[in-house]
Amino acid sequence: MTQPFGGYQNELYLHGLAGERPAFTTDATRLAESAREILEPGPFWYVEGGAGSGATMRANREAFDKWRIVPRMLRDAATRDLSTTVLGTPMPAPVLLAPVGVQSIVHADGELATARAASALGVPMVLSTASSTTIEDVAEASGTGPRWFQLYWPNDPDLCVSILNRAAKAGFSTLVVTLDTWTLAWRPNDLDHSYLPFIRGTGTAIPFSDPVFRSGLADTPENDTPMAVLKWIQMFTGADRNWEALPFLREHWDGPIVLKGIQHVDDARRAADAGMDGIVVSNHGGRQVDGAIASLDALPPIANAVGDRLEVLFDSGVRTGADVFKAIALGAKAVLIGRPFVWGLAHAGEAGVRHALRSILADFDLTVGLSGYRSPAELTPDALTRVS
Numbered sequence: 397m398t399q400p401f402g403g404y405q406n407e408l409y410l411h412g413l414a415g416e417r418p419a420f421t422t423d424a425t426r427l428a429e430s431a432r433e434i435l436e437p438g439p440f441w442y443v444e445g446g447a448g449s450g451a452t453m454r455a456n457r458e459a460f461d462k463w464r465i466v467p468r469m470l471r472d473a474a475t476r477d478l479s480t481t482v483l484g485t486p487m488p489a490p491v492l493l494a495p496v497g498v499q500s501i502v503h504a505d506g507e508l509a510t511a512r513a514a515s516a517l518g519v520p521m522v523l524s525t526a527s528s529t530t531i532e533d534v535a536e537a538s539g540t541g542p543r544w545f546q547l548y549w550p551n552d553p554d555l556c557v558s559i560l561n562r563a564a565k566a567g568f569s570t571l572v573v574t575l576d577t578w579t580l581a582w583r584p585n586d587l588d589h590s591y592l593p594f595i596r597g598t599g600t601a602i603p604f605s606d607p608v609f610r611s612g613l614a615d616t617p618e619n620d621t622p623m624a625v626l627k628w629i630q631m632f633t634g635a636d637r638n639w640e641a642l643p644f645l646r647e648h649w650d651g652p653i654v655l656k657g658i659q660h661v662d663d664a665r666r667a668a669d670a671g672m673d674g675i676v677v678s679n680h681g682g683r684q685v686d687g688a689i690a691s692l693d694a695l696p697p698i699a700n701a702v703g704d705r706l707e708v709l710f711d712s713g714v715r716t717g718a719d720v721f722k723a724i725a726l727g728a729k730a731v732l733i734g735r736p737f738v739w740g741l742a743h744a745g746e747a748g749v750r751h752a753l754r755s756i757l758a759d760f761d762l763t764v765g766l767s768g769y770r771s772p773a774e775l776t777p778d779a780l781t782r783v784s
C-alpha cells in the first residue's frame with residue numbers, strides 16, 4: 397500500500413523543465429482565490445461560505461496555528477508507509493474525501509469526477525445524500541475504489557431503508573450519519589445571493605431516482621420538479637432526532653456506522669455507549685453553528701475519552717500536510733478533506749481533484765518524514781507543542 401506521495405514534487409519540478417506548470421496552485425489555502433475567478437457568485441459562496449459571521453470557519457483555521465510540530469532528526473525517516481485501515485477500509489494515507497453535496501454546481505462532471513479521482517489514488521470517498529448523481533452511477537465511476545455513504549436521515553423510514561439498501565448494494569461499505577444539519581443554518585452568503593441548489597432541483601439525484609420516493613409522488617420528478625423538490629425538502633430537513641433513534645440504523649445497515657458532527661465529549665461517549673463504530677469530530681466546516689468551538693480544539697479531549705472505544709475521525713479546516721499531521725497527532729485515526737478537493741474539481745474536474753489531493757498527500761508525506769516519523773501510528777501529541 398505504500399505510495400511515495402512526496403514524489404509528486406519531483407514530478408512537478410520535472411514538468412517545469414519542459415515548460416509546464418501546474419494548472420492551479422499546490423497550496424490549498426489559496427485555492428478559493430482562483431476558484432472565485434471561475435465560478436458564478438452563487439456556487440462560489442455556497443462552497444466557500446459558512447454560518448453567520450464566519451467565526452467558526454476562522455476558528456477552525458486558527459486552531460491549527462496554536463499547535464506546532466517539533467521536528468526530530470537522524471531518525472532514518474526517508475522511507476515511509478502512510479497507509480492505514482479504518483473500519484475495515486484500507487487506505488494509502490489517513491485521508492478520505494468528505495461528503496460534499498451538489499458537486500455539479502462547481503463542475504459538470506461533479507461526483508463522477510470525484511469518484512474517479514479518489515479511486516485512482518485509492519483514497520476513500522464519502523458520497524453525500526445530496527449528491528447531484530445517483531448512488532449507482534457514482535459506484536460505477538468509483539469502480540473498485542473504496543467508498544462510504546453519508547446519510548442525511550430522511551424522516552420517511554421506508555425511503556431511508558430504500559436509500560440504505562441501494563448504498564449497500566452499490567458497494568458503499570461504511571455509513572456516515574450526519575447529525576449537525578437537520579436544518580440549514582443562517583448562511584448570509586447564500587441568503588444574500590438567494591442561492592440554494594436544492595430548490596433548483598440540484599443535489600436531488602438520490603431521492604429522485606429512488607423507487608420509494610417516486611412512488612409517493614403524483615407525477616414524476618422529471619415532469620413536476622418543483623413538487624418533487626418540495627416533498628424532498630420536507631423529508632430531508634426539519635427532523636432532529638434523539639439517541640434512541642440509532643437502533644433503527646443498526647437494524648437496516650450491516651456495516652460500520654459513523655456519526656458525523658460530534659464536538660462534545662459527552663456526545664462522543666454517548667456514541668460509544670450506543671455501540672457506534674466511529675465518529676467524525678466535525679463542525680461541518682463552520683457551516684452550521686456560528687461562534688462554535690474550533691473542531692481541532694474539540695478533538696484532543698474527545699480522542700482521550702473514546703479513542704480506545706471507537707474510531708475517531710476528524711474534519712473542518714484541514715488544508716495542508718501539517719494540518720493532517722497535527723490532527724493525527726492529536727488523536728484522529730484519519731481526516732476528511734472538504735473544500736480543497738471541491739476547489740480542485742471546480743478548476744479542472746477529475747484532474748483537478750487529483751491535483752488538489754496529491755498536493756495535500758505529498759505535503760503530508762514530506763512533513764511526516766522531515767519531522768522524523770515514518771508512519772501515522774508514530775504521530776502522538778509528543779510530536780507537537782502548543783503555543784499561546
Ligand SMILES: Cc1cc2nc3c(=O)[nH]c(=O)nc-3n(C[C@H](O)[C@H](O)[C@H](O)COP(=O)(O)O)c2cc1C
Pocket residue numbers: 442443444494495496497498524525526546574656678679680681682711712713714733734735736738
Ligand atoms: C459545499 C459543501 C457541501 C457540503 N455538503 C455536505 C453534505 O452533503 N453532507 C455532509 O455530511 N457534509 C457536507 N459538507 C461538510 C463536509 O463534509 C466537511 O465536514 C467540511 O467541508 C469540512 O470543512 P472544510 O471544508 O473547511 O475542511 C459540505 C461542505 C461543503 C463545503
